[in-house]
Amino acid sequence: MGRFVSNTINKVDKKGRVSIPAPFRTILQGQSILHVILNSEHQVAEAGGSQFMDANYKRLEKMDPFSKEYEYWSFYLLGDADEIKIDSEGRIIISDIIREHTGITDEVAFVGRGNFFQLWTPKNFKDYRKEARAQINQMRKQKTISSGSSDYAPGEQEV
Template structure:
């Protein structure tokens, strides 16, 4: 289970260190194998353990490819999917195309989302969270009915 917001520095080659608390779990469950792809709704990356991604990939491939919207989704999510591997220092190398898509530079933010991570440019993350908080405070945040019934 991935949770929390982690500020990380990425080096000039596009390598970033995974937070220490996740390294052993990722190495034990998936031999340090990850998949990164683009988020088609926002300019960030989605990073999955390989085993989680394989389930998603199978579901995407089973969708009817004659539907134009489905085909576009498959093209983007599967097409940009890139294999990552934790090195001996707990780092992953992010491909240039993915870094460019998400506007990733030196300062990035890794956000735990349960079974996956989101990886953001730090300035875009700050803007996204500020907008979400503003929307929530103004009543403009569209909260689905099933979430409104949760007790916190």
């Protein structure tokens, strides 16, 4: 399976549709439903195909179905989520639940995150990218990034 990598900004048309970026469509090939979860920390939606949803189901299966933990996680992953049809041209309609949570109006920033991708407003994505880069730079300075069994930061050579 491929990974969702990179980012791009696409316009939402008058009917509320937006084209999924071509590299992302390739990974989703053969799937007609996009599974969407609303991020609980940021105004962003996280989306993926059936493998993304299967991974979330597996998380739930490990929990006691009568526990509070299960109650909240199942609500987060299922009850407060969305499923969106991917049309034959690789477009999706940005649903009201996604619009309300993310603030998306006329443009969508698609951001690859490996096994899933995110849907941001371009402004929120730009702000988060700036924050993430600053945090990574701080971690590199403090050598807190772990890469396997080594302590060196990505981009640096192990001595």
